[in-house]
Amino acid sequence: xxEVTQIPAALSVPEGENLVLNCSFTDSAIYNLQWFRQDPGxxxxxxxxxxxxxxxxxxxxxxxxxxxxxxxxxxxxxxxxPGDSATYLCAVSPLKGGATNKLIFGTGTxxxxxx
Amino acid sequence: DAGVTQSPTHLIKTRGQHVTLRCSPIxxxxxxxxxxxxxxxxxxxxxxxxxxxxxxxxxxxxxxxARQFPNYSSELNxxxxxxxxxxxxxxxxxxxxxxxxxxxxxxTRLTVT
Numbered sequence: 001x002x003e004v005t006q007i008p009a010a011l012s013v014p015e016g017e018n019l020v021l022n023c024s025f026t027d028s029a030i031y032n033l034q035w036f037r038q039d040p041g042x043x044x045x046x047x048x049x050x051x052x053x054x055x056x057x058x059x060x061x062x063x064x065x066x067x068x069x070x071x072x073x074x075x076x077x078x079x080x081x082p083g084d085s086a087t088y089l090c091a092v093s094p095l096k097g098g099a100t101n102k103l104i105f106g107t108g109t110x111x112x113x114x115x
Numbered sequence: 116d117a118g119v120t121q122s123p124t125h126l127i128k129t130r131g132q133h134v135t136l137r138c139s140p141i142x143x144x145x146x147x148x149x150x151x152x153x154x155x156x157x158x159x160x161x162x163x164x165x166x167x168x169x170x171x172x173x174x175x176x177x178x179x180x181a182r183q184f185p186n187y188s189s190e191l192n193x194x195x196x197x198x199x200x201x202x203x204x205x206x207x208x209x210x211x212x213x214x215x216x217x218x219x220x221x222x223t224r225l226t227v228t
Contacts, residue, residue, distance in 0.1 A: 004157070031214055043119075043205055044158070044219035051214065089157055100171025101146060101209060103217060105157030 002027045002094045006106035013080055014114050021075040021109045023090035028068045031093040034103065035064050035075050038087045047088075048075070080113045087111070117141070119208050119220035127226045128196050136191040136223045140208030146170075147189040148217065149181055150205040158205055164189055165211055193225075201227045 003026045013019050023033070032051045036044040048057045048064040050073070056065040063076040073090055087110050091103035120139045128134050140147050146165045150158035160173040164183035178194045187208075193200055203224050207217040 043221040049216045100163045102160040107157045
């Protein structure tokens, strides 16, 4: 059974710091991995999608890497800003899900960037 | 282009009642999925529909049902509501296939009292 874990559960950093969020998954048989941002009580905003054949994706100050063989992904945020404060979720699309495109989520990392 | 839309935004129901939640996907997207997110947890997969057919179902009781309409919008129905059904219900749309990015709506906050 695929399980997704995110460490740390919460993180507080001063503005301007570079930071790394971690995501691990137990079964390497995945189509892709997606990182999301969620503001309190709101829906999910897609940040980056990495296909299983890719090693990393970049968007602005965000860089996500994928090491499928070790079951790990990292989300790197450069020069953090107070507006980056949110919960960050990673999710995998399992190969063994059949015809469905369901996502299996971690429990998220709550990030607070202090001004 | 409009993103995924969901209605209503908030809903308060009493135990034992029935609820219907609605979702409109991004134009051109034929796949709609539903997720339940309990406070402090990651979203849990409930259903996926593609071209009006159920493609997958998560580990939820038969009280949960869904359907997709010819215009690709979708409804999630929950019967005999329990206190534990209180959650944020999220809808996601995508192009067909597991390789495509999923886009989520703002969610419907359901409170069961």
